[in-house]
Amino acid sequence: MKKTKSNKAWFLVLPVFILVAFSAIVPLMTVVNYSIQDIFGATRYFVGVEWYREILNNSRLQDSLVRQFVFSGSVLLIEVPLGIAVALMMPKAGKWSVVTLLVLALPLLVPLNVVGTIWQIFGRADIGLFGWGLNALGMDYNYAANPMDAWFTVLLMDVWHWTSLIALLCYSGLRAIPDAYYQAASIDRASNWAVFRYIQLPKLKSVLLIGVLLRFMDSFMIYTEPFVLTGGGPGNSTTFLSQALTKMAVGQFDIGPAGAFSIIYFLIILLVSWLFYTAMTHGDSK
Amino acid sequence: MNKKKTLGLSVYIIFLLLPIYWLLMMSFKSNSEILGGLSFWPDTFTFDNYMTIFTDPTWYTGYLNSIYYVALNMIITLTVALPAAYAFSRYNFMGDKHLFFWLLTNRMSPPAVFLLPFFQLYSSVGLFDTHIGVALAHCLFNVPLAVWILEGFMSGVPREIDETAYIDGYTFPKFFAKIFLPLIRSGIGVTAFFIFMFSWVELLLARTLTSVDAKPIAAVMTRTVSASGIDWGVLAAAGVLTILPGVVVIWFVRNHVAKGFALGRV
Numbered sequence: 001m002k003k004t005k006s007n008k009a010w011f012l013v014l015p016v017f018i019l020v021a022f023s024a025i026v027p028l029m030t031v032v033n034y035s036i037q038d039i040f041g042a043t044r045y046f047v048g049v050e051w052y053r054e055i056l057n058n059s060r061l062q063d064s065l066v067r068q069f070v071f072s073g074s075v076l077l078i079e080v081p082l083g084i085a086v087a088l089m090m091p092k093a094g095k096w097s098v099v100t101l102l103v104l105a106l107p108l109l110v111p112l113n114v115v116g117t118i119w120q121i122f123g124r125a126d127i128g129l130f131g132w133g134l135n136a137l138g139m140d141y142n143y144a145a146n147p148m149d150a151w152f153t154v155l156l157m158d159v160w161h162w163t164s165l166i167a168l169l170c171y172s173g174l175r176a177i178p179d180a181y182y183q184a185a186s187i188d189r190a191s192n193w194a195v196f197r198y199i200q201l202p203k204l205k206s207v208l209l210i211g212v213l214l215r216f217m218d219s220f221m222i223y224t225e226p227f228v229l230t231g232g233g234p235g236n237s238t239t240f241l242s243q244a245l246t247k248m249a250v251g252q253f254d255i256g257p258a259g260a261f262s263i264i265y266f267l268i269i270l271l272v273s274w275l276f277y278t279a280m281t282h283g284d285s286k
Numbered sequence: 287m288n289k290k291k292t293l294g295l296s297v298y299i300i301f302l303l304l305p306i307y308w309l310l311m312m313s314f315k316s317n318s319e320i321l322g323g324l325s326f327w328p329d330t331f332t333f334d335n336y337m338t339i340f341t342d343p344t345w346y347t348g349y350l351n352s353i354y355y356v357a358l359n360m361i362i363t364l365t366v367a368l369p370a371a372y373a374f375s376r377y378n379f380m381g382d383k384h385l386f387f388w389l390l391t392n393r394m395s396p397p398a399v400f401l402l403p404f405f406q407l408y409s410s411v412g413l414f415d416t417h418i419g420v421a422l423a424h425c426l427f428n429v430p431l432a433v434w435i436l437e438g439f440m441s442g443v444p445r446e447i448d449e450t451a452y453i454d455g456y457t458f459p460k461f462f463a464k465i466f467l468p469l470i471r472s473g474i475g476v477t478a479f480f481i482f483m484f485s486w487v488e489l490l491l492a493r494t495l496t497s498v499d500a501k502p503i504a505a506v507m508t509r510t511v512s513a514s515g516i517d518w519g520v521l522a523a524a525g526v527l528t529i530l531p532g533v534v535v536i537w538f539v540r541n542h543v544a545k546g547f548a549l550g551r552v
Contacts, residue, residue, distance in 0.1 A: 009377035012369040013385065016429055019366055023426040024392050027403035034402075089295040102536055103299055105479075106306065109532025111487045113504045114525045121312065122305045127518065129308050132324055160302065210434075221396035224489050242398040242490075249402050262399035269394045 034259030051260035061261065063236065064244045065268075068220060071240060075158055075219040080212060082159070083166025084204070088196070090171055101171070104164040116228025119157040123229075143230060147237035150230045154238050157225055162218070166211045173207035174200060209280045213273055220269055241265055306529070312522035320518045335523035345524070348506035351417065352486070353531060355500065358421035359485045360478060363428045367477075371436035372462070376448070389430040397427075397490045408495055417500045420492050424485045431484065432477050439473025440466075475542025482535050503528055 035052070038045040055061060086104070091097045110118070123143050125131040134141040143153040177199065185195050223242035226232060232239035239247075245265065249258035312320055313335055315328045339345040373379070374386060404423060405414070413419030443466070451461040467474070492502040507524050 003376060003378045005378045007379045009373035009379040009382075012373035013379075015366040016370040016389070016433065017385065019362070019422070019425055020389060020392055020429055023404075023423060024395070026407050027400045028395075030403035030406065031399060086295065086298055089291040089298075098540060100295065100299070102540060103302060105536050106529070106533070107302055108483050109486065109529065109536065110306075111489065111504050111528050113489050113507065114528050115487075117507070117521060117525050118305045118309050121518070121522065122308055127312075127320055127324070129304065129324065160305065164302070217394050221398065223396075223398055242396055245396075245398045246401065249398075255402060258402070262396075266395050266399055269396070270391060273394055 031259045031262050034255045035263050036259075038256055047256070051257045052264070055257055055260045055264060058257075060236070061241075061244060064239050064241055067237075067239070068241045071155070071222070072216055072219045074155055075162075076212060076215060078155070078159055079163045079166050079215060080208070083163050083211065084170050084208075086163065086167040087170035087174055088200075090167070092175075101168070104167055106164075107161050108164055110161070112224035113228050115157060115161050116225045119153060119160075119225075120229050123153050145234055147234055150234060150238050154226050154229060157229065158219065158222070161225070162215060166208075166215065169207040169211045170204055173204040177203050205280065209277070212280070213276055216276060217269060217273060220272075309522050309525050312518065313526045315519060317517065317519050332519075335519040336527075338520050339523055339527065344509070345506060348501055348503035349527065349531075351496075351500050352492075352502045352504070352528075355417040355420040355424070355492070355502070356482060356485045358417055359424045359428060360481050362421055363425055363432050363481050364474070364478065366425075367429055367432035367436055368467070368474075369462075371433045371440055372466070374433065374437045375440035376445070386433075389433060393427050393430045395426075397488070400426075401490070401494050404491065405494055414495060415497050415499050420495050420500060420502070421485075423491045423495055424488060427488075428481045428484055432481055435477045435480060436470070436473060439470045439476075443469050472542045475539045479536065479539055483532070486532060 036046060036048060038047045038050075090100050090104075107115075119130075122128040123131045123141075125135045125142060131141055131143070140146075141149050143149045181199050182195070185199060190198075221242055222240055223246065226238045226240060227243055230238045232243050245258060245261050248254050248261060311326065311328060314331050314333070316330070316332050316334065319325075319329060374382065408414045408419050408423070413422065447465065447469070448461070451465050456465070489502070489504040493505045496502065496505070503524070507521065507528075
């Protein structure tokens with residue numbers, strides 16, 4: 001669509017700009033300020049990139065960075081295909097489509113700590129159906145003691161919580177495809193797979209972009225759910241970046257290194273999001 | 287083919303509902319029954335856990351606080367995001383692309399990064415432990431998202447409608463409120479749903495920016511853990527009550543959301 005050129009439009013955007021700038025720019029500047037100084041009571045020294053060097057060489061943080069990437073990667077690999085599959089299975093119209101929409105949206109509206117609580121209860125061998133069931137099947141399942149089980153539970157919890165988001169977005173994308181496309185496909189006797197690959201998937205691209213970006217950002221920032229479920233343990237096995245950072249900033253009050261950590265953390269998300277964005281929109285310009 | 291679809295969907299829905307069902311059942315059981323063994327249905331139905339919450343002001347004010355700041359956040363976000371989304375969908379102006387991208391980067395900054403500076407900033411301007419403070423903090427991630435979603439819906443409305451209205455003598459505010467907003471009603475419903483969702487479920491910022499007066503329910507819930515162990519029944523009841531407002535919201539916006547999603551412009 002052609003847009004009118006007008007700088008008066010700035011007046012419409014100004015409230016948003018002021019509101020977001022208030023909460024974004026000052027805190028960001030504060031963090032940058034911390035990250036290059038050594039603050040010790042009232043005395044401050046300028047230390048330059050010292051903290052950055054320390055952070056990048058910190059093996060505990062490197063571990064949680066790797067863990068974080070594995071986690072976000074697994075989340076995307078499971079939730080995106082599953083979400084698309086669920087969207088394809090949903091009824092197209094009528095009463096049942098509203099009912100399914102409502103049920104799918106339900107996990108999204110559960111507060112993050114309650115999600116943790118639900119799975120904390122559900123996964124326990126003594127009082128939870130899931131933990132009890134797995135143990136009854138002969139598996140030695142205990143998310144509080146076994147790192148593999150803890151990982152599995154955190155992942156399952158995230159799939160439970162967020163796959164619906166992808167499914168709802170894809171559902172909306174699928175509804176936007178005109179019937180004529182399907183009619184043409186059936187005249188050509190296209191297989192189900194061909195319909196999916198050449199009609200549905202391309203149309204889903206823009207909603208998938210939003211879905212993938214949101215899921216990447218949020219899974220990369222995950223804090224509350226594993227904190228409630230496992231407290232980052234057993235050991236450090238489910239300590240992701242946000243929790244490592246909070247420990248450093250609030251627990252040990254190392255605000256210099258924590259500031260440097262924050263900046264690096266933010267830049268990683270920015271870079272990966274940009275890569276996703278460019279990769280997924282690249283085809284459009286061709 | 288269709289049977290397979292229904293079956294697959296049913297399995298998925300059971301997977302979604304089972305943990306919630308488990309929580310709901312637990313909230314009606316006494317602690318001794320919860321720890322006594324597994325059952326799909328409470329032997330003795332008890333509302334004690336709910337009574338504990340409804341009779342203790344520290345519990346129920348937690349809910350009121352959360353509802354209050356989420357509602358404030360929805361009002362603020364929609365008020366500023368609607369005109370901005372209109373500007374982005376209709377006009378080219380100096381720095382528009384950069385501004386849009388900058389807005390989105392705020393959605394990408396982990397709340398954990400800003401905890402300490404947020405605490406200092408909000409304390410220094412007197413917003414610490416106020417509902418409006420939490421609502422403003424949540425705008426950081428909700429406003430960019432709202433602008434992003436609304437812009438998509440608004441771009442779906444043909445420009446000719448704007449032009450015709452101006453020729454008919456409508457002023458901008460009148461056109462915007464009387465003609466344009468009703469056209470994207472479903473879009474606003476979908477956006478409101480997302481704003482509510484992200485503000486309601488967020489805990490880290492809400493907990494850091496409050497101490498007593500605006501303490502969210504999610505922070506109150508830690509009370510169930512005491513020296514004598516976890517009070518599972520009350521914890522489950524509190525959990526169920528945090529899901530209820532979401533169910534109410536989604537019930538009210540269900541037609542808009544269904545329609546909005548069906549428009550395929552999220």
